[in-house]
Amino acid sequence: xxxxxxxxxxxxxxxxxxxxxxxxxxxxxxxxxxxxxxxxxxxxxxxxxxxxxxxxxxxxxxxxxxxxxxxxxxxxxxxxxxxxxxxxxxxxxxxxxxxxxxxxxxxxxxxxxxxxxxxxxxxxxxxxxxxxxxxxxxxxxxxxxxxxxxxxxxxxxxxxxxxxxxxxxxxxxxxxxxxxxxxxxxxxxxxxxxxxxxxxxxxxxxxxxxxxxxxxxxxxxxxxxxxxxxxxxxxxxxxxxxxxxxxxxxxxxxxxxxxxxxxxxxxx
Amino acid sequence: xxxxxxxxxxxxxxxxxxxxxxxxxxxxxxxxxxxxxxxxxxxxxxxxxxxxxxxxxxxxxxxxxxxxxxxxxxxxxxxxxxxxxxxxxxxxxxxxxxxxxxxxxxxxxxxxxxxxxxxxxxxxxxxxxxxxxxxxxxxxxxxxxxxxxxxxxxxxxxxxxxxxxxxxxxxxxxxxxxxxxxxxxxxxxxxxxxxxxxxxxxxxxxxxxxxxxxxxxxxxxxxxxxxxxxxxxxxxxxxxxxxxxxxxxxxxxxxxxxxxxxxxxxxxxxxxxxxxxxxxxxxxxxxx
Amino acid sequence: xxxxxxxxxxxxxxxxxxxxxxxxxxxxxxxxxxxxxxxxxxxxxxxxxxxxxxxxxxxxxxxxxxxxxxxxxxxxxxxxxxxxxxxxxxxxxxxxxxxxxxxxxxxxxxxxxxxxxxxxxxxxxxxxxxxxxxxxxxxxxxxxxxxxxxxxxxxxxxxxxxxxxxxxxxxxxxxxxxxxxxxxxxxxxxxxxxxxxxxxxxxxxxxxxxxxxxxxxxxxxxxxxxxxxxxxxxxxxxxxxxxxxxxxxxxxxxxxxxxxxxxxxxxxxxxxxxxxxxxxxxxxx
Numbered sequence: 001x002x003x004x005x006x007x008x009x010x011x012x013x014x015x016x017x018x019x020x021x022x023x024x025x026x027x028x029x030x031x032x033x034x035x036x037x038x039x040x041x042x043x044x045x046x047x048x049x050x051x052x053x054x055x056x057x058x059x060x061x062x063x064x065x066x067x068x069x070x071x072x073x074x075x076x077x078x079x080x081x082x083x084x085x086x087x088x089x090x091x092x093x094x095x096x097x098x099x100x101x102x103x104x105x106x107x108x109x110x111x112x113x114x115x116x117x118x119x120x121x122x123x124x125x126x127x128x129x130x131x132x133x134x135x136x137x138x139x140x141x142x143x144x145x146x147x148x149x150x151x152x153x154x155x156x157x158x159x160x161x162x163x164x165x166x167x168x169x170x171x172x173x174x175x176x177x178x179x180x181x182x183x184x185x186x187x188x189x190x191x192x193x194x195x196x197x198x199x200x201x202x203x204x205x206x207x208x209x210x211x212x213x214x215x216x217x218x219x220x221x222x223x224x225x226x227x228x229x230x231x232x233x234x235x236x237x238x239x240x241x242x243x244x245x246x247x248x249x250x251x252x253x254x255x256x257x258x259x260x261x262x263x264x265x266x267x268x
Numbered sequence: 269x270x271x272x273x274x275x276x277x278x279x280x281x282x283x284x285x286x287x288x289x290x291x292x293x294x295x296x297x298x299x300x301x302x303x304x305x306x307x308x309x310x311x312x313x314x315x316x317x318x319x320x321x322x323x324x325x326x327x328x329x330x331x332x333x334x335x336x337x338x339x340x341x342x343x344x345x346x347x348x349x350x351x352x353x354x355x356x357x358x359x360x361x362x363x364x365x366x367x368x369x370x371x372x373x374x375x376x377x378x379x380x381x382x383x384x385x386x387x388x389x390x391x392x393x394x395x396x397x398x399x400x401x402x403x404x405x406x407x408x409x410x411x412x413x414x415x416x417x418x419x420x421x422x423x424x425x426x427x428x429x430x431x432x433x434x435x436x437x438x439x440x441x442x443x444x445x446x447x448x449x450x451x452x453x454x455x456x457x458x459x460x461x462x463x464x465x466x467x468x469x470x471x472x473x474x475x476x477x478x479x480x481x482x483x484x485x486x487x488x489x490x491x492x493x494x495x496x497x498x499x500x501x502x503x504x505x506x507x508x509x510x511x512x513x514x515x516x517x518x519x520x521x522x523x524x525x526x527x528x529x530x531x532x533x534x535x536x537x538x539x540x541x542x543x544x545x546x547x548x549x550x551x552x553x554x555x556x
Numbered sequence: 557x558x559x560x561x562x563x564x565x566x567x568x569x570x571x572x573x574x575x576x577x578x579x580x581x582x583x584x585x586x587x588x589x590x591x592x593x594x595x596x597x598x599x600x601x602x603x604x605x606x607x608x609x610x611x612x613x614x615x616x617x618x619x620x621x622x623x624x625x626x627x628x629x630x631x632x633x634x635x636x637x638x639x640x641x642x643x644x645x646x647x648x649x650x651x652x653x654x655x656x657x658x659x660x661x662x663x664x665x666x667x668x669x670x671x672x673x674x675x676x677x678x679x680x681x682x683x684x685x686x687x688x689x690x691x692x693x694x695x696x697x698x699x700x701x702x703x704x705x706x707x708x709x710x711x712x713x714x715x716x717x718x719x720x721x722x723x724x725x726x727x728x729x730x731x732x733x734x735x736x737x738x739x740x741x742x743x744x745x746x747x748x749x750x751x752x753x754x755x756x757x758x759x760x761x762x763x764x765x766x767x768x769x770x771x772x773x774x775x776x777x778x779x780x781x782x783x784x785x786x787x788x789x790x791x792x793x794x795x796x797x798x799x800x801x802x803x804x805x806x807x808x809x810x811x812x813x814x815x816x817x818x819x820x821x822x823x824x825x826x827x828x829x830x831x832x833x834x835x836x837x838x839x840x841x
Contacts (some may be wrong), residue, residue, distance in 0.1 A: 134658060162655075165657055166654070166655065166657040170699055178365055181357075184356070186352050186378055187381060203367045206367035218649060219652050219653065221615055222645075224615060225613055225615060225644065227717065228665070229636075229669065236668055443759075445601045445759045446759060446799050446800035448601065472733055514733045517762065517802065520825045521829050524828075530833060539803060540810075550816075555836055556836040
């Protein structure tokens, strides 16, 4: 059932990883991604992987759970792998078949690329698994707040994100309900060709859009009734504060990034 | 006579094997006679909604069977699909499922899915609109321009147009104003009288089901805990209250009168009943 | 009269794009709501009740006439927040008025908008949640609550502004009997224990029997205004308005037609039973 689908799932817990300030975690994920793409040597890759494994272990989230995040984009990963496998120029040819050439360089690049993508997803999922959506949007808003000076709508963006998160379960439930209602009138969502199926979606999509607009309308009235007038002068009940562990984590992050660059030079 | 629809040990478990496992209905045995009007009451989460969605095959049971005219509706895919047309289901707030450009087209959505002829469809649309209390000058309007009450009638006509043998309503009067409620209930009663359709109605309005149903089912925690005629069910005031349900206020008045010493029968659940009981007392020359 | 809300010949019309004539929904309406009272507003669909309610906190602004909240003109932009924090509003669909995906974060929304310091917000949130009986569920996600619970969270979200008046626009229409009872109990508690002025728009006649005053609207005008004991005995008139009367009044009305001479103003079950009894104890007919 659609209800069972969860997006941006959060697993509450009480580990160091959970307790870190969301801003720290956002910065560290960026550091991690930079390091992942900067890594050029086996040694650098190994370091990134070790750091990932340590972080996941600290979060007490099972590795199988973390790997589940890879599933939806498995095809993208495979295609990237195959493209790299055959289109990498190299001297050590393994075999030639018609116009396709496979080289040792190709195998190496493909393997590293797949590994990189998987680790990229693992890292970002660790963030969403250990940080509540609210903390995440709060962290993002605060991190981006310097951009407010450039008239960038930081508050509005964060508010939109958190409202979207709030309404995802409601809209999923609604989709489920409308689908059932149309099926009760004999609608068929599962059979037929592409055109037929696209047409069959109309009885689902029209009511869904109408309802989403109605909800948006009612929500905006309710928000205004509760004195919402944009981000100006707005305070928060829960203030995010940096603890000592956050500074520690950020220093470790910097050391990690430096180490990756160093390993890139040392091992060629 | 054989029941038109019947369930045997019907059980449904959501999220089996996950930490969120939840038994919505548990071993429900149920039968409806042809032409019967059955009211279902019970608080939110008691399993009513899950139950009615089994009756037209929208939800598959975890175990147990649903029999329509003696045949298992999940036997083949074709039979399940056919069941959708023979057992109509009007969801709560059905106006939120309207999608076509005109009222006429929206009502004909069901019959079209049944692959009927143009003429047959036209006949059914007009008939259903009449039953639902919708005038034909709305046919070319967009359903989104109608009033709330008319939208609901359009959606109900859309299900009636399939000429189902069993018609299930989930809270058909929710959110309507008092005169809207009354008119819609009258429409449904007339429809039943003229077509002989079996009606199953889930309702939070005890007054509505008290007046109309032949038999009431009370759902609680995945089970049917009470059933019988409205007079049977509403005589269990105390039990209903502990289930978070109410009884018609007139039943409470009758109860209070009995406490005050007036010999009023126990099974009072409409204003009409209480009136008759009291008029009769006067005719008997009763004096307290 | 110490009025908290006052409208003076309030007029409003919706403009539709196609029609040349705007649809008039409020026609020169005068209404005063006294501080600390419980006022129920009834009327058939389309009678203008919700439009009127949206004027009480400046969501809609009058096309003609004025609306004052504690003397503040709602059409003055600068004092809009002063109006909105005095008059809170709870709507029909609980799903469409909850903003956050944690109960306590949602209740904090209004005080956050008003710029209170964090400690004070915490206090207001905890107090509001205790009043509606949802404190133990403060860390839950709203979409996992029942309709009645969601609606109580919405009430807490309004109470966190410490409003002087709360307007309820069909708050029980989407709830089951249990949820309905809980919400009505909370509404009565606001008036009785916290001296909050309550305006309740509803289609359920039974919910108005504890009101101090019932206002009936039709075609954008007030057609009846008085205490429920005076309003409901006009059974035929109420039905002409597309409304109904409590069953307790209905039964007395029906018996009255059969030659019993009853007062028709019984609102509680006990009052009704005792009135019926008079016919058999010699005191009545």
